[in-house]
Amino acid sequence: MRVVVSADIGEWNRQLARCGRFDVYHLAEYHRTAEKLGEGEALLLVFEAEGEVAALPLLRRPLWTLSGLEDVRLYDAASAYGYPGLLCSCDIDSPAAERFRREFQESLDEALRSLEIVSFFGRQHPLIDTAWLWGDAYAPLGPTVAIDLTRSEQSQWSEMRSNHRRDIRRAEREGVVVVEDTTLRRLDEFRRIYEETMRTVGAASQYFFSEAYYRSLRENLGRRIKLFFAEYEGRPVAAAMFFLCGRIIQYHLGGTDELGRDRLRSPIKAIFDHVRRWGKAADYHWLHLGGGLGARRDSLYRFKAGFTKNEFTFGVVRKIVDAAAYRELVAKRCGKTEGDCEEGYFPAYRRPINALRAA
Incomplete structure (x- = not known):
């Protein structure tokens, strides 16, 4: 190898x-x-x-x-x-x-x-x-969804949940417009909207990224990044970042601010619809929207599943290479057994030691 x-x-x-x-x-x-x-x-x-x-x-x-x-x-x-x-x-x-x-x-x-x-x-x-x-090392976690862009426009639209179609039409009537930041100069605005959304849904720290992260994405992926904003009366109320590769459009990060959530009924739907139509015209095959937080069938997953019925399985690989060294690391950091570390985490020795043992 x-x-x-x-x-x-x-x-x-x-x-x-x-x-x-x-x-x-x-x-x-x-x-x-x-x-x-x-x-x-x-x-x-x-x-x-x-x-x-x-x-x-x-x-x-x-x-x-x-x-x-x-x-x-x-x-x-x-x-x-x-x-x-x-x-x-x-x-x-x-x-x-x-x-x-x-x-x-x-x-x-x-x-x-x-x-x-x-x-x-x-x-x-x-x-x-x-x-x-992978054999037994692989474990399915939960569903993700992707829009099949090879299907006709009518087929894609009819498969969308009725409330999504209604909200997209409403956003258009109320003057919401989708614009692309082709220069990626509005990453700070994007980050503000995204982090506001993550705080609203109570996302874990792993879903928050530093300024250096966004700067590095721009430096390394540049032309593969598509950044869109939904604007209402000249103000950005939703934003979404997508990656392009081969025939796949990958939804990476996105969010909606308070005005967008309360007044405009989630204008990020207008962004997804815009990218869906753009992607079909550009001959992409899939718009992968991902799944819920932690691969759960939560409100985020249900929101994404409203755009398509195409469901896929997200899974993870948990592989112990050196069992003796692994056991020693668990014992060294967590106690005598893996049970002394909080459950459901791999590798066990990277999980924060529980408060009871720390006390």
Whole structure:
């Protein structure tokens, strides 16, 4: 298995192309953003066999940055934010699929051990199904939705929930207009609206991003970013950021301010409708809206599902590479067993130690 670093952008992205389908979250440029913000060392692991190829992007993270593990000289790995899951050119129905899967897993274990990685947490891409390569390490979490832009305009519109259609028409009547910031100079305005929305819904800290994050996205992804605002009487009342890659439009972040929520009935719907129509005209195949917070069927998911009935599964990978080292890390940081760390978290040693034990 080969290891490609993010500085080698051309080689990294060439290996993605060999896999067939990929998205913006797989790109070297996207991983350079995560790397620049100190989230880990970006690596692409590339496996080849029987004329087929698999590629796994990840962030290698030092464990000695965690309290209680300062003397540990090991790493773990995780996906960057979004859906940068495993890619593969081999089809599950191929006669060579099972042999490819087995050899991939053996090679991956060897590569992760050589990189001194104890565990890996991965986020699979809902539109690119490679879960079969992971076996028991894969677990489905919840649904996401995507609009099929290859369908006719009438078909897309009729599939939309009636209240969404009504609110889009109402926004147009009331003078809401959708404008694109082609220069990305309004990122501060976007961030204000987005963070207001996250505070309103009680989002966890992981959904808030620094100024450096947005600046790095602009520097690394520039032409792949589409930034739209819904404006009412010259004031921005909703905003949304999208990524472009191949035939996929990926909704990344967005929000609506207080006026938009209370007076205009969620004008971000007008943005989604605008991008849907623009994407079809530009020959994109999917507008992926994502799912709810934490992959739950919450109000955010229900809002997105009002645009389409096309549902996909978002899943994660939880892989322990070195079981003995993993147990030692859990004991060292959390107590004698994994149960002393808060439940439902992987890897367990990265979960904040519960208040009872801390006291």
